[in-house]
Amino acid sequence: MADKKKCAAEVVSQKLVSEGIYSMWLSFPERQDIAATAVPGQFLSLYCKDGSRLLPRPISICEIDREEGRIRIVYRVVGRGTEEFSKLTAGDTVAVVGPLGNGFTVHEGRSILIGGGIGIPPMLELAKSIPGEVSVVLGYRDSDLFLKEEFEPYAAVYVSTEDGSVGTKGNVIDAILEQGLDADVIYACGPLPMLRGVKDYAAKKGIPAQISMEEKMACGIGACLACVCQSKERDAHSNVGNKRVCKDGPVFDAQEIEL
Amino acid sequence: MADKKKCAAEVVSQKLVSEGIYSMWLSFPERQDIAATAVPGQFLSLYCKDGSRLLPRPISICEIDREEGRIRIVYRVVGRGTEEFSKLTAGDTVAVVGPLGNGFTVHEGRSILIGGGIGIPPMLELAKSIPGEVSVVLGYRDSDLFLKEEFEPYAAVYVSTEDGSVGTKGNVIDAILEQGLDADVIYACGPLPMLRGVKDYAAKKGIPAQISMEEKMACGIGACLACVCQSKERDAHSNVGNKRVCKDGPVFDAQEIEL
Amino acid sequence: MNLAIDFAGVAMKNPVTTASGTFGSGAEYSEFVDLGELGAVTTKGVANVPWPGNPTPRICETYGGMLNAIGLQNPGIDLFIERDIPFLRKYDTRIIVNVCGRTPEEYVEVVRRLGTEDVDLLEINISCPNVEAGGLAFGQDPKLVEKITSQIKDAAKQPVIMKLSPNVTDIVQVAQAAEAGGADAVSLINTLTGMKIDISRRTFALANKTGGLSGPAVKPVAVRMVYQTAQAVKIPVLGMGGICTAEDALEFIMAGASMVAVGTANFHNPSATVDIIRGIEAFMRENQVEDIRELIGCVR
């Protein structure tokens, strides 16, 4: 059914949550289905107004307000596109396609949610909605603990900082070990080295881990084969073991992906 | 002296004056000299915000408010650049360079100011400032006589319309003939066929005519040689009889230019 | 008002198709556009066996365009025939299968396999590096182009479009070579070879170092080459390179393209193809153009 469309999202609010990190609530006057169907782990493609920048910027969903039909994203300004977005104010519009990709698949049992750096925001909606016993482990560079208190109503929150200023000095795995956390399943989003650590840890523990991957995208919907990662098995779509982060992911079973 | 600069002009106000034609007052918080030194017949280069459009849009000065340091421009939306400008509202900024080019050289005696279509606005500041007996002849397509009443405080205003709905049916020269206007000097801005008519008329009458020319521009300041028109004489700059509209004009002695 | 054309003997409901590699085999974009509205769908290049493509990053954005070095990842002709052709056949649109290879034999193998399949046209991507001619692509040498065209024509059951590389000194020579080899049509342009450097990491933005430049940035080069080619050959031209709007498409058509393909624009606007078809219709209505064929090559 040809019923998806790039549409104008309206900026409900935008604020700076940490140095260079912005939080923005979007509503979708043209498409009620976006917030209604979105699940944690999925992303939106945001498009720039400036015509010199054509490709979509994939940004993960941080929170979903299904009642109001709104989605929250939290992003770091790293280049011209995110800089453009950071200038938007309430009432402005931004073109989006979404929700895209596959979110986290919620399993029974005790879970650890792990977020590192700008991989923290995508874990918030999951923390809010996941049943059972939940521990959240957040990895920061330093004592600028953006978003941390927003997790606290929903879970026990543990922190690691690279500089040791708060919580466990080191990375998220160091924090898990220090706190002696245990779980039946892990969900994680963050930089590649962190994901590698999570994958190894989960393998050693023999528990499943779902990780959210990043790759440069052109289409964002699975057509161009830009955003592939190598899968252990020869998958049905590519026939060469190249999974598409945008379409087959961004959330994958950690043990099925070569990191 | 390297003291000129592209600078941000602030939109003081913008309004639609006719179908597809906008009037905008600009102030220049960064550069007091722009309004202070501008003269009628000169133009501003306006730049687009959208990075896919790099070249300046030359727009003539319509009015100058030296006291408030403001300049008014009136322009027709013909493409993406002018469309972008038409969306600006009070408080927005637009990048400009100017004032550029040579304006009209005011002569003694009775004068006829001729404007055709979107060539009408550039004649307003001249009508306001020129001494002596002034007749203004404005050529329109139809009865949508934008800006006409703004000339009336300063001069006797005659109108021609292509469809004959107001004033003389025909062009500005038809109006001059019908009204039996006479003058010692003519100043004109408008489409090429009109300028040809003016040139012929002035030649026949043996009176000087200053005409404002248009050509596609890249630099707008005389360096790239994009915007040339052929001059009767081999001029000192080009050495080949190619005058630059942006630097040697846009106002030229009609008899010195091949039209 | 008529938008239908005949392209190399195949009737198309309108002159708009997709640019190979930007639209997969249509499945993903079918959520955004009704494929039945398109004149044709041109599929991602397919080879005789599956190709894994290049390491990532495979793409990067550039000013008004992008670079890609996907490296012709494809699932191989077997899976393509089994899955992608039946999918596309459900729609009332023409199928143009883009073919890639590293040797003439590989191309011919795919072309032969497709001979018994229900597809309408073949488009041969000769911008692939020729493994026997270090570095240069087939499409950069007119002699090779003529030769490979006739080899493919000998094997082909469907009309053959040779897809030309713009990375050449003289596109006319290459187009004429394709015509001499028996091509039924030519398509152009493939991507311009480019490079981006990531100055903060002091390395190449693409793992492959170089990639192919596409998008509106390249349009003037594409229009020029389409014009020159249309002036020089008798076979029809399928034009592409930076088409984002109906106005862009009309530029190519007026320059001599009988059909146009929409590529990178799909990434910016997933409905670009149908938006362009509707825009062409609107232009024809406003300008009282009864038949799109009046516009083909009207600027000389």
Add this chain to the structure above:
Amino acid sequence: MNLAIDFAGVAMKNPVTTASGTFGSGAEYSEFVDLGELGAVTTKGVANVPWPGNPTPRICETYGGMLNAIGLQNPGIDLFIERDIPFLRKYDTRIIVNVCGRTPEEYVEVVRRLGTEDVDLLEINISCPNVEAGGLAFGQDPKLVEKITSQIKDAAKQPVIMKLSPNVTDIVQVAQAAEAGGADAVSLINTLTGMKIDISRRTFALANKTGGLSGPAVKPVAVRMVYQTAQAVKIPVLGMGGICTAEDALEFIMAGASMVAVGTANFHNPSATVDIIRGIEAFMRENQVEDIRELIGCVR
């Protein structure tokens, strides 16, 4: 922090010059930038006699770039020597004189005349159509490039930069031909040949039909060619093509350009040249780069 470099034996205070034809002889832009801040000013192409250039429209805007068909209008070498060199000499900057011609003899005549003048380097624009070789430019044939380079070198008193056309199948061959002919340096890229059609008037946007594409749209092609050239020749490379920001300039430098030229960007920002110099300084400061020469060709 050192920005100074040696380019083909000439000491430059920094590696930034202007792209020929976009800056006149500096007079107009001297109202916007202090020419004394530039490493060098490269002047508009000059011929042995005045050239009137092409009819207008001579330029049009394109997506992220522009087309120009100025047609090398110039006042001739006599007036240039009399007026433009003395003007530029007032500034503490190097003078690179860009030379054009329709025959080898015309080039050589200009080069000889300049031999007795106080200019620092000659840049030879071989993208001019060769009147003896219908249509193709000198720069599109490696054999012609080698020959004309050595003819010019025989006549030249200043170091010679051969300015290469990007409209070729293999830029490396052309660069090597220039080196074999004795060039002291190469500069690239000149413009890519393009076309725009004005669909409302159903005609060409430029009176000359085709024009040269420049601006940020072409940067990836330029960076690729600069990289390939720098890998293949020993003489220094002056890189250009779409440089608008310090980051753009640094891409070329890291790809192997010892110097860079700013062209179309001047039209968008008349102070682009000095803004870029300051931006390079800022990058070096932030990244603790002591000497710009550490960055030249650092990405391979």
